[in-house]
Amino acid sequence: MRELKFRVWNTIDRKMLKWGDIFHLPAWEIFPGTPEQRAFDIMQYTGLRDKNGKEIYEGDIIKKIGDIKTYSIVFDGVLAAYLMDDGTGGYGLNQMLLRDFEVIGNIYENPELLKDKKMKYRKRPVEVEAFRLGCEPMPGWFLNEVKKNNIKTSTFGYTPNESGDSFYRDELQARIKTSEGTMYAEDGDYIIKGIKGEIYPCKPDIFEATYEKVEDSQC
Structure with a gap:
Protein backbone atom coordinates (compact mmCIF):
# COMPACT_ATOMS: atom_id res chain seq x y z
CA MET A 1 0.00 0.00 0.00
CA ARG A 2 1.28 3.47 -0.92
CA GLU A 3 2.42 5.58 2.01
CA LEU A 4 0.13 8.58 2.48
CA LYS A 5 2.17 11.77 2.47
CA PHE A 6 1.35 15.34 1.51
CA ARG A 7 3.05 18.65 0.98
CA VAL A 8 1.48 22.09 0.74
CA TRP A 9 2.00 25.25 -1.31
CA ASN A 10 1.04 28.40 0.61
CA THR A 11 -0.58 30.56 -2.09
CA ILE A 12 -0.36 33.69 0.09
CA ASP A 13 3.24 33.50 1.32
CA ARG A 14 4.29 31.54 -1.80
CA LYS A 15 6.21 28.95 0.19
CA MET A 16 6.35 25.15 0.01
CA LEU A 17 5.45 23.60 3.37
CA LYS A 18 5.42 20.15 4.86
CA TRP A 19 2.04 18.71 5.74
CA GLY A 20 2.95 18.97 9.41
CA ASP A 21 3.34 22.74 9.06
CA ILE A 22 -0.42 23.21 8.60
CA PHE A 23 -1.70 20.04 10.25
CA HIS A 24 -2.57 21.95 13.43
CA LEU A 25 -4.94 24.29 11.52
CA PRO A 26 -8.71 23.64 11.60
CA ALA A 27 -10.07 21.81 8.54
CA TRP A 28 -12.19 24.77 7.43
CA GLU A 29 -9.00 26.82 6.91
CA ILE A 30 -7.33 24.08 4.90
CA PHE A 31 -10.41 23.08 2.89
CA PRO A 32 -12.71 26.15 2.67
CA GLY A 33 -15.95 26.32 0.71
CA THR A 34 -14.41 26.84 -2.74
CA PRO A 35 -10.93 26.33 -4.25
CA GLU A 36 -10.70 30.10 -4.84
CA GLN A 37 -10.83 30.69 -1.08
CA ARG A 38 -8.13 28.16 -0.34
CA ALA A 39 -4.84 29.44 1.03
CA PHE A 40 -3.11 26.13 0.39
CA ASP A 41 -2.65 23.85 -2.62
CA ILE A 42 -2.26 20.31 -1.32
CA MET A 43 -0.20 17.74 -3.23
CA GLN A 44 -0.04 14.03 -2.51
CA TYR A 45 2.96 11.73 -2.68
CA THR A 46 2.66 9.40 -5.70
CA GLY A 47 4.41 6.51 -3.97
CA LEU A 48 7.17 6.66 -6.61
CA ARG A 49 10.76 7.91 -6.56
CA ASP A 50 13.09 9.27 -9.22
CA LYS A 51 16.48 7.80 -10.21
CA ASN A 52 18.10 9.49 -7.21
CA GLY A 53 15.56 8.10 -4.74
CA LYS A 54 13.75 11.43 -4.35
CA GLU A 55 10.03 11.20 -3.60
CA ILE A 56 7.76 12.35 -6.44
CA TYR A 57 4.70 14.47 -5.61
CA GLU A 58 1.87 15.98 -7.60
CA GLY A 59 3.11 19.22 -9.16
CA ASP A 60 6.70 18.02 -9.51
CA ILE A 61 8.55 18.61 -12.77
CA ILE A 62 10.62 15.69 -14.05
CA THR A 70 10.03 18.21 -19.24
CA TYR A 71 6.85 16.78 -17.70
CA SER A 72 4.64 17.84 -14.81
CA ILE A 73 3.06 15.28 -12.49
CA VAL A 74 -0.74 15.47 -12.46
CA PHE A 75 -3.59 13.39 -11.05
CA ASP A 76 -6.27 12.28 -13.52
CA GLY A 77 -9.59 12.00 -11.70
CA VAL A 78 -11.19 9.95 -14.48
CA LEU A 79 -8.41 7.37 -14.61
CA ALA A 80 -7.74 7.69 -10.86
CA ALA A 81 -4.04 7.63 -11.66
CA TYR A 82 -0.96 9.85 -11.66
CA LEU A 83 0.32 10.90 -15.08
CA MET A 84 3.36 12.71 -16.48
CA ASP A 85 2.05 15.50 -18.72
CA ASP A 86 4.13 17.19 -21.44
CA GLY A 87 1.44 19.75 -22.30
CA THR A 88 -0.03 17.69 -25.13
CA GLY A 89 -1.18 14.65 -23.18
CA GLY A 90 -0.55 12.46 -20.16
CA TYR A 91 1.48 9.27 -19.87
CA GLY A 92 1.16 6.60 -17.19
CA LEU A 93 3.73 6.42 -14.40
CA ASN A 94 5.54 3.39 -13.02
CA GLN A 95 8.76 2.86 -11.08
CA MET A 96 10.46 1.05 -13.98
CA LEU A 97 9.90 4.05 -16.26
CA LEU A 98 11.08 6.56 -13.67
CA ARG A 99 14.49 4.95 -13.20
CA ASP A 100 15.71 7.22 -16.04
CA PHE A 101 13.97 10.39 -14.75
CA GLU A 102 14.85 12.92 -12.08
CA VAL A 103 12.90 15.64 -10.27
CA ILE A 104 14.21 19.06 -11.32
CA GLY A 105 11.64 21.32 -9.64
CA ASN A 106 7.92 21.92 -9.28
CA ILE A 107 5.20 23.97 -10.98
CA TYR A 108 5.02 26.49 -8.13
CA GLU A 109 8.65 27.37 -7.48
CA ASN A 110 10.03 26.64 -10.96
CA PRO A 111 7.26 27.32 -13.54
CA GLU A 112 9.87 28.50 -16.06
CA LEU A 113 10.98 24.88 -16.50
CA LEU A 114 7.71 24.19 -18.35
CA LYS A 115 7.73 27.34 -20.48
CA ASP A 116 8.93 27.60 -24.06
CA LYS A 117 9.70 23.89 -24.30
CA LYS A 118 7.64 23.38 -27.46
CA MET A 119 9.60 23.48 -30.68
CA LYS A 120 8.61 26.49 -32.75
CA TYR A 121 9.27 27.13 -36.41
CA ARG A 122 9.01 30.16 -38.66
CA LYS A 123 7.99 29.78 -42.28
CA ARG A 124 10.83 30.70 -44.61
CA PRO A 125 10.12 33.66 -46.90
CA VAL A 126 9.33 32.36 -50.38
CA GLU A 127 8.11 33.93 -53.59
CA VAL A 128 5.28 32.28 -55.49
CA GLU A 129 3.46 33.13 -58.68
CA ALA A 130 -0.29 33.55 -58.42
CA PHE A 131 -3.31 35.05 -60.10
CA ARG A 132 -6.96 35.46 -59.19
CA LEU A 133 -9.30 33.27 -61.21
CA GLY A 134 -11.85 35.30 -63.17
CA PRO A 139 -0.68 33.16 -67.06
CA GLY A 140 1.25 30.85 -69.39
CA ILE A 151 -6.50 21.56 -65.21
CA LYS A 152 -10.05 21.82 -66.53
CA THR A 153 -11.97 25.09 -66.55
CA SER A 154 -15.67 25.74 -66.99
CA THR A 155 -18.02 28.72 -66.85
CA PHE A 156 -21.44 29.06 -65.29
CA GLY A 157 -23.68 31.66 -63.66
CA TYR A 158 -27.23 33.01 -63.56
CA THR A 159 -28.02 36.13 -61.53
CA PRO A 160 -31.27 38.21 -61.52
CA ASN A 161 -30.95 41.99 -61.51
CA GLU A 162 -32.94 44.40 -59.32
CA SER A 163 -35.75 44.82 -61.85
CA GLY A 164 -36.36 41.10 -62.00
CA ASP A 165 -35.01 40.69 -65.50
CA SER A 166 -32.45 37.95 -65.69
CA PHE A 167 -29.01 37.99 -67.20
CA TYR A 168 -26.07 35.64 -67.32
CA ARG A 169 -22.78 36.39 -65.66
CA ASP A 170 -19.97 34.03 -66.54
CA GLU A 171 -18.15 32.68 -63.52
CA LEU A 172 -15.08 30.51 -63.80
CA GLN A 173 -14.41 27.24 -62.06
CA ALA A 174 -11.27 25.14 -62.24
CA ARG A 175 -10.54 21.52 -61.38
CA ILE A 176 -6.84 21.07 -60.62
CA LYS A 177 -5.05 17.73 -60.40
CA THR A 178 -2.56 17.73 -57.52
CA SER A 179 -0.47 15.13 -55.70
CA GLU A 180 -3.15 15.16 -52.98
CA GLY A 181 -6.06 14.63 -55.37
CA THR A 182 -8.34 16.94 -57.35
CA MET A 183 -8.86 20.42 -55.91
CA TYR A 184 -11.50 22.92 -56.96
CA ALA A 185 -11.20 26.67 -57.43
CA GLU A 186 -14.10 29.08 -57.73
CA ASP A 187 -14.38 32.49 -59.33
CA GLY A 188 -12.25 34.92 -57.27
CA ASP A 189 -9.99 32.27 -55.71
CA TYR A 190 -6.23 32.55 -56.09
CA ILE A 191 -4.33 29.94 -58.10
CA ILE A 192 -0.76 29.52 -56.84
CA LYS A 193 2.31 28.06 -58.50
CA GLY A 194 4.57 26.88 -55.67
CA ILE A 195 8.36 26.79 -55.42
CA LYS A 196 8.46 23.24 -56.87
CA GLY A 197 6.05 24.02 -59.70
CA GLU A 198 3.01 22.58 -57.91
CA ILE A 199 -0.29 24.33 -58.66
CA TYR A 200 -3.09 24.63 -56.12
CA PRO A 201 -6.02 26.94 -55.24
CA CYS A 202 -6.27 29.20 -52.20
CA LYS A 203 -9.19 31.19 -50.79
CA PRO A 204 -8.68 34.99 -50.88
CA ASP A 205 -8.75 35.53 -47.10
CA ILE A 206 -6.13 32.82 -46.50
CA PHE A 207 -3.96 34.03 -49.39
CA GLU A 208 -3.97 37.65 -48.22
CA ALA A 209 -3.17 36.61 -44.63
CA THR A 210 -0.25 34.44 -45.80
CA TYR A 211 1.28 36.38 -48.69
CA GLU A 212 2.20 40.01 -49.11
CA LYS A 213 0.36 41.53 -52.03
CA VAL A 214 2.56 43.17 -54.65
CA GLU A 215 -0.24 44.86 -56.53
CA ASP A 216 -3.98 45.05 -56.09
CA SER A 217 -6.36 43.25 -58.41
CA GLN A 218 -9.97 44.24 -58.90
CA CYS A 219 -12.69 41.61 -59.15
Whole structure:
Protein backbone atom coordinates (compact mmCIF):
# COMPACT_ATOMS: atom_id res chain seq x y z
CA MET A 1 0.00 0.00 0.00
CA ARG A 2 1.28 3.47 -0.92
CA GLU A 3 2.42 5.58 2.01
CA LEU A 4 0.13 8.58 2.48
CA LYS A 5 2.17 11.77 2.47
CA PHE A 6 1.35 15.34 1.51
CA ARG A 7 3.05 18.65 0.98
CA VAL A 8 1.48 22.09 0.74
CA TRP A 9 2.00 25.25 -1.31
CA ASN A 10 1.04 28.40 0.61
CA THR A 11 -0.58 30.56 -2.09
CA ILE A 12 -0.36 33.69 0.09
CA ASP A 13 3.24 33.50 1.32
CA ARG A 14 4.29 31.54 -1.80
CA LYS A 15 6.21 28.95 0.19
CA MET A 16 6.35 25.15 0.01
CA LEU A 17 5.45 23.60 3.37
CA LYS A 18 5.42 20.15 4.86
CA TRP A 19 2.04 18.71 5.74
CA GLY A 20 2.95 18.97 9.41
CA ASP A 21 3.34 22.74 9.06
CA ILE A 22 -0.42 23.21 8.60
CA PHE A 23 -1.70 20.04 10.25
CA HIS A 24 -2.57 21.95 13.43
CA LEU A 25 -4.94 24.29 11.52
CA PRO A 26 -8.71 23.64 11.60
CA ALA A 27 -10.07 21.81 8.54
CA TRP A 28 -12.19 24.77 7.43
CA GLU A 29 -9.00 26.82 6.91
CA ILE A 30 -7.33 24.08 4.90
CA PHE A 31 -10.41 23.08 2.89
CA PRO A 32 -12.71 26.15 2.67
CA GLY A 33 -15.95 26.32 0.71
CA THR A 34 -14.41 26.84 -2.74
CA PRO A 35 -10.93 26.33 -4.25
CA GLU A 36 -10.70 30.10 -4.84
CA GLN A 37 -10.83 30.69 -1.08
CA ARG A 38 -8.13 28.16 -0.34
CA ALA A 39 -4.84 29.44 1.03
CA PHE A 40 -3.11 26.13 0.39
CA ASP A 41 -2.65 23.85 -2.62
CA ILE A 42 -2.26 20.31 -1.32
CA MET A 43 -0.20 17.74 -3.23
CA GLN A 44 -0.04 14.03 -2.51
CA TYR A 45 2.96 11.73 -2.68
CA THR A 46 2.66 9.40 -5.70
CA GLY A 47 4.41 6.51 -3.97
CA LEU A 48 7.17 6.66 -6.61
CA ARG A 49 10.76 7.91 -6.56
CA ASP A 50 13.09 9.27 -9.22
CA LYS A 51 16.48 7.80 -10.21
CA ASN A 52 18.10 9.49 -7.21
CA GLY A 53 15.56 8.10 -4.74
CA LYS A 54 13.75 11.43 -4.35
CA GLU A 55 10.03 11.20 -3.60
CA ILE A 56 7.76 12.35 -6.44
CA TYR A 57 4.70 14.47 -5.61
CA GLU A 58 1.87 15.98 -7.60
CA GLY A 59 3.11 19.22 -9.16
CA ASP A 60 6.70 18.02 -9.51
CA ILE A 61 8.55 18.61 -12.77
CA ILE A 62 10.62 15.69 -14.05
CA LYS A 63 13.02 15.20 -16.94
CA LYS A 64 14.60 12.17 -18.54
CA ILE A 65 18.38 12.08 -18.26
CA GLY A 66 19.96 13.38 -21.48
CA ASP A 67 16.70 14.88 -22.79
CA ILE A 68 15.42 18.48 -22.74
CA LYS A 69 11.72 17.60 -22.59
CA THR A 70 10.03 18.21 -19.24
CA TYR A 71 6.85 16.78 -17.70
CA SER A 72 4.64 17.84 -14.81
CA ILE A 73 3.06 15.28 -12.49
CA VAL A 74 -0.74 15.47 -12.46
CA PHE A 75 -3.59 13.39 -11.05
CA ASP A 76 -6.27 12.28 -13.52
CA GLY A 77 -9.59 12.00 -11.70
CA VAL A 78 -11.19 9.95 -14.48
CA LEU A 79 -8.41 7.37 -14.61
CA ALA A 80 -7.74 7.69 -10.86
CA ALA A 81 -4.04 7.63 -11.66
CA TYR A 82 -0.96 9.85 -11.66
CA LEU A 83 0.32 10.90 -15.08
CA MET A 84 3.36 12.71 -16.48
CA ASP A 85 2.05 15.50 -18.72
CA ASP A 86 4.13 17.19 -21.44
CA GLY A 87 1.44 19.75 -22.30
CA THR A 88 -0.03 17.69 -25.13
CA GLY A 89 -1.18 14.65 -23.18
CA GLY A 90 -0.55 12.46 -20.16
CA TYR A 91 1.48 9.27 -19.87
CA GLY A 92 1.16 6.60 -17.19
CA LEU A 93 3.73 6.42 -14.40
CA ASN A 94 5.54 3.39 -13.02
CA GLN A 95 8.76 2.86 -11.08
CA MET A 96 10.46 1.05 -13.98
CA LEU A 97 9.90 4.05 -16.26
CA LEU A 98 11.08 6.56 -13.67
CA ARG A 99 14.49 4.95 -13.20
CA ASP A 100 15.71 7.22 -16.04
CA PHE A 101 13.97 10.39 -14.75
CA GLU A 102 14.85 12.92 -12.08
CA VAL A 103 12.90 15.64 -10.27
CA ILE A 104 14.21 19.06 -11.32
CA GLY A 105 11.64 21.32 -9.64
CA ASN A 106 7.92 21.92 -9.28
CA ILE A 107 5.20 23.97 -10.98
CA TYR A 108 5.02 26.49 -8.13
CA GLU A 109 8.65 27.37 -7.48
CA ASN A 110 10.03 26.64 -10.96
CA PRO A 111 7.26 27.32 -13.54
CA GLU A 112 9.87 28.50 -16.06
CA LEU A 113 10.98 24.88 -16.50
CA LEU A 114 7.71 24.19 -18.35
CA LYS A 115 7.73 27.34 -20.48
CA ASP A 116 8.93 27.60 -24.06
CA LYS A 117 9.70 23.89 -24.30
CA LYS A 118 7.64 23.38 -27.46
CA MET A 119 9.60 23.48 -30.68
CA LYS A 120 8.61 26.49 -32.75
CA TYR A 121 9.27 27.13 -36.41
CA ARG A 122 9.01 30.16 -38.66
CA LYS A 123 7.99 29.78 -42.28
CA ARG A 124 10.83 30.70 -44.61
CA PRO A 125 10.12 33.66 -46.90
CA VAL A 126 9.33 32.36 -50.38
CA GLU A 127 8.11 33.93 -53.59
CA VAL A 128 5.28 32.28 -55.49
CA GLU A 129 3.46 33.13 -58.68
CA ALA A 130 -0.29 33.55 -58.42
CA PHE A 131 -3.31 35.05 -60.10
CA ARG A 132 -6.96 35.46 -59.19
CA LEU A 133 -9.30 33.27 -61.21
CA GLY A 134 -11.85 35.30 -63.17
CA CYS A 135 -10.22 38.59 -62.15
CA GLU A 136 -6.83 38.51 -63.86
CA PRO A 137 -5.52 37.07 -67.14
CA MET A 138 -4.49 33.42 -67.01
CA PRO A 139 -0.68 33.16 -67.06
CA GLY A 140 1.25 30.85 -69.39
CA TRP A 141 2.07 28.26 -66.70
CA PHE A 142 -1.65 27.85 -65.98
CA LEU A 143 -2.63 27.57 -69.66
CA ASN A 144 0.11 24.98 -70.23
CA GLU A 145 -1.45 22.75 -67.55
CA VAL A 146 -4.86 23.26 -69.18
CA LYS A 147 -3.41 22.00 -72.48
CA LYS A 148 -1.97 18.96 -70.67
CA ASN A 149 -5.44 18.25 -69.27
CA ASN A 150 -4.13 18.62 -65.70
CA ILE A 151 -6.50 21.56 -65.21
CA LYS A 152 -10.05 21.82 -66.53
CA THR A 153 -11.97 25.09 -66.55
CA SER A 154 -15.67 25.74 -66.99
CA THR A 155 -18.02 28.72 -66.85
CA PHE A 156 -21.44 29.06 -65.29
CA GLY A 157 -23.68 31.66 -63.66
CA TYR A 158 -27.23 33.01 -63.56
CA THR A 159 -28.02 36.13 -61.53
CA PRO A 160 -31.27 38.21 -61.52
CA ASN A 161 -30.95 41.99 -61.51
CA GLU A 162 -32.94 44.40 -59.32
CA SER A 163 -35.75 44.82 -61.85
CA GLY A 164 -36.36 41.10 -62.00
CA ASP A 165 -35.01 40.69 -65.50
CA SER A 166 -32.45 37.95 -65.69
CA PHE A 167 -29.01 37.99 -67.20
CA TYR A 168 -26.07 35.64 -67.32
CA ARG A 169 -22.78 36.39 -65.66
CA ASP A 170 -19.97 34.03 -66.54
CA GLU A 171 -18.15 32.68 -63.52
CA LEU A 172 -15.08 30.51 -63.80
CA GLN A 173 -14.41 27.24 -62.06
CA ALA A 174 -11.27 25.14 -62.24
CA ARG A 175 -10.54 21.52 -61.38
CA ILE A 176 -6.84 21.07 -60.62
CA LYS A 177 -5.05 17.73 -60.40
CA THR A 178 -2.56 17.73 -57.52
CA SER A 179 -0.47 15.13 -55.70
CA GLU A 180 -3.15 15.16 -52.98
CA GLY A 181 -6.06 14.63 -55.37
CA THR A 182 -8.34 16.94 -57.35
CA MET A 183 -8.86 20.42 -55.91
CA TYR A 184 -11.50 22.92 -56.96
CA ALA A 185 -11.20 26.67 -57.43
CA GLU A 186 -14.10 29.08 -57.73
CA ASP A 187 -14.38 32.49 -59.33
CA GLY A 188 -12.25 34.92 -57.27
CA ASP A 189 -9.99 32.27 -55.71
CA TYR A 190 -6.23 32.55 -56.09
CA ILE A 191 -4.33 29.94 -58.10
CA ILE A 192 -0.76 29.52 -56.84
CA LYS A 193 2.31 28.06 -58.50
CA GLY A 194 4.57 26.88 -55.67
CA ILE A 195 8.36 26.79 -55.42
CA LYS A 196 8.46 23.24 -56.87
CA GLY A 197 6.05 24.02 -59.70
CA GLU A 198 3.01 22.58 -57.91
CA ILE A 199 -0.29 24.33 -58.66
CA TYR A 200 -3.09 24.63 -56.12
CA PRO A 201 -6.02 26.94 -55.24
CA CYS A 202 -6.27 29.20 -52.20
CA LYS A 203 -9.19 31.19 -50.79
CA PRO A 204 -8.68 34.99 -50.88
CA ASP A 205 -8.75 35.53 -47.10
CA ILE A 206 -6.13 32.82 -46.50
CA PHE A 207 -3.96 34.03 -49.39
CA GLU A 208 -3.97 37.65 -48.22
CA ALA A 209 -3.17 36.61 -44.63
CA THR A 210 -0.25 34.44 -45.80
CA TYR A 211 1.28 36.38 -48.69
CA GLU A 212 2.20 40.01 -49.11
CA LYS A 213 0.36 41.53 -52.03
CA VAL A 214 2.56 43.17 -54.65
CA GLU A 215 -0.24 44.86 -56.53
CA ASP A 216 -3.98 45.05 -56.09
CA SER A 217 -6.36 43.25 -58.41
CA GLN A 218 -9.97 44.24 -58.90
CA CYS A 219 -12.69 41.61 -59.15
